[in-house]
Amino acid sequence: MNARTPSSTDHLSNLPTLADIEAAAQVVYQDFAATPQYRWGLLSERLGADCWLKHENHTPVGAFKIRGGLTYFDQLARSGALPREVISATRGNHGQSMGWAARRHGVACTIVVPQGNSVEKNAAMRALGVTLIEHGEDFQEAREHAMGLASERGAHMVPSFHKDLLRGVSTYWWEFLRAVPQLQVAYVPIGQGSGACAAIAAKHALGHGVHIVGVVSRHATTYADSLAVGRVVEAPVTTVLADGMACRVADPAALDILAPHLDHIVQVSDDEVAAAMRAIFMDTHNVAEGAGAAAFAAAMQERSLIAGQSVGLALTGGNVDATVFARVLSS
Numbered sequence: 001m002n003a004r005t006p007s008s009t010d011h012l013s014n015l016p017t018l019a020d021i022e023a024a025a026q027v028v029y030q031d032f033a034a035t036p037q038y039r040w041g042l043l044s045e046r047l048g049a050d051c052w053l054k055h056e057n058h059t060p061v062g063a064f065k066i067r068g069g070l071t072y073f074d075q076l077a078r079s080g081a082l083p084r085e086v087i088s089a090t091r092g093n094h095g096q097s098m099g100w101a102a103r104r105h106g107v108a109c110t111i112v113v114p115q116g117n118s119v120e121k122n123a124a125m126r127a128l129g130v131t132l133i134e135h136g137e138d139f140q141e142a143r144e145h146a147m148g149l150a151s152e153r154g155a156h157m158v159p160s161f162h163k164d165l166l167r168g169v170s171t172y173w174w175e176f177l178r179a180v181p182q183l184q185v186a187y188v189p190i191g192q193g194s195g196a197c198a199a200i201a202a203k204h205a206l207g208h209g210v211h212i213v214g215v216v217s218r219h220a221t222t223y224a225d226s227l228a229v230g231r232v233v234e235a236p237v238t239t240v241l242a243d244g245m246a247c248r249v250a251d252p253a254a255l256d257i258l259a260p261h262l263d264h265i266v267q268v269s270d271d272e273v274a275a276a277m278r279a280i281f282m283d284t285h286n287v288a289e290g291a292g293a294a295a296f297a298a299a300m301q302e303r304s305l306i307a308g309q310s311v312g313l314a315l316t317g318g319n320v321d322a323t324v325f326a327r328v329l330s331s
Contacts, residue, residue, distance in 0.1 A: 014257060015197070016167040018205040025171045027074045028067050031104070032060050034175045037312075042283035043296070048303050050310040051296075052183065054176045056317060057286060061096040061124070063244075063317030064172050068194060069097030071168030072158065073105050082107055083156035089113070089143035091191075091243045092121030093317050094160055099128030110155070112146040114138050118243060120321045138237050140248040160192040161251040166201065169194045173202035176312060177210065186312035187266070187295035189215045190223045191245045193254025195316060200261040210312065211263040215298040217245040218267040226250040227259055241270040241324070244291030244317060266298035273297050274328045280315070281329065289320040 016024065025034075035058045043051040056064035076082050085108040088098050095111040102109035110131045113122060117134065126132055135145040143160070150157035159165075177183060188196045199212045216224045219239035226233045232255065237246045268276075276293035279300075280286055288296075295313040299306065320328075 014163065014253075015201040015204065016163070016170050020167050021170045021174045021202065021205055024067075024071045024167045025174065027071050028168060028171050031066070031070060031100075035059060035172065037176055037179050038284075040284050043279065046279060046283070047299055047311065048307045049299075051299070052176075052180050052310065052312045053280075053284065053286075053315050054172060054312065055286065055315055056172055057288065057292060057315050061093065061100055062319045063093035063096065063292075064169060064195065064314070065093040065097035065317075066100055067097075067168035067171050068165030069094075069101035069168070070104075072162065072164040073101040073107070075164045076156075077105060084108060085110065085153065085155040086158050087112070087146050087150040087153070087155045088158040089139060089146040089160070091139055091246060092118050092125070092319055093244060095125045095130060096121070096128060096319075098158055099125050099130040103129050110149065112136075112142045112149070114142045118319070118321050121319050124319070138248055139246055161194055161254050166194050166197055169198040170201040170205070172314075173199045174205065177202055177206050177208045180310070180312060181208070182310045183208075183210045183312040184309045185211045185213060185306050186314070187213045187215055187298045188314045189242075189245055189291045189294040189316055190258075191291060192247055192251055193223065193258060195314060196262065197254055197257045199314075200257060212261065213298065213302075214258060214262045214265045215294045216265060216267055217242045217273070217294070218269045220246050220248070221267065222247055222250040223255070223258070224265045224267055226255055227262070227265060230259070239270055239290070241273050241328075242268075242290035242294055244289060245294060266301055268294050268297040268301065272301065274331060276300065277320075277325070277328050286315065287318040287320060287325060288315050289317045292317040
């Protein structure tokens with residue numbers, strides 16, 4: 001497995017430095033401690049490699065996104081720019097991140113989700129004080145509606161990808177690579193790109209040699225298609241399980257970072273994701289949502305390539321509706 005050589009248009013200057021990440025960790029740790037990472041024996045047997053799982057399902061909102069919300073709002077507060085209201089769009093975990101951080105800073109928070117969004121993620125956002133609006137057929141339509149609402153109300157629109165979000169998200173990869181310095185390959189799911197860009201940031205901040213492999217849903221291929229041709233390519237979204245990866249339009253700023261620094265991309269089907277969710281539960285008794293299991297699904301696809309290596313997987317979240325998870329386990 002050979003790392004892609006960075007192009008002449010390198011975007012490391014847009015990534016958080018080691019000092020930035022260390023400072024962000026101190027913000028994050030005001031709310032919760034570093035999440036664990038374990039080498040799971042049964043998963044390692046399945047994979048034929050040392051399988052390390054980073055448990056971002058163990059944050060207070062059950063997903064990694066909370067880290068970015070905390071650092072985003074901290075930056076607003078430090079710059080004296082806390083608004084009266086923030087608005088954003090989500091399929092769930094970003095919205096919980098916004099709700100948690102907004103409540104911490106006393107800011108009103110409105111989140112737009114597409115119709116038919118996860119019932120339990122919606123309930124979790126409301127429990128954090130979020131005003132929830134359901135609009136549109138997919139995340140992109142929800143996002144466009146959120147932008148219109150923010151403009152109408154004079155509210156602050158929080159994007160799904162931003163340097164102040166990325167700084168916080170980078171802390172979990174910084175934790176992971178410091179805790180398991182022998183990692184050779186790491187798989188990370190791509191939704192709007194903050195997780196994979198954070199892995200790249202931590203790798204370079206620490207001078208680590210790990211190969212970063214991006215994972216997308218085979219039923220939501222905007223990032224794979226866009227990286228293949230070097231520009232944003234819109235792609236239809238048909239995944240019914242990996243909602244955290246259900247993006248129709250890639251973010252150009254994320255593409256600029258990913259293109260020269262990802263080793264390669266793996267596409268996983270909903271069936272492979274379901275099998276990975278079952279394996280993670282059977283072998284670790286942790287619940288992984290669809291996107292949270294995607295890294296293991298990708299690693300299983302490539303197990304002949306990574307046999308005997310030290311492999312890091314991001315269990316990015318465990319927020320799956322009980323009815324959906326029951327179907328997955330029984331299938």
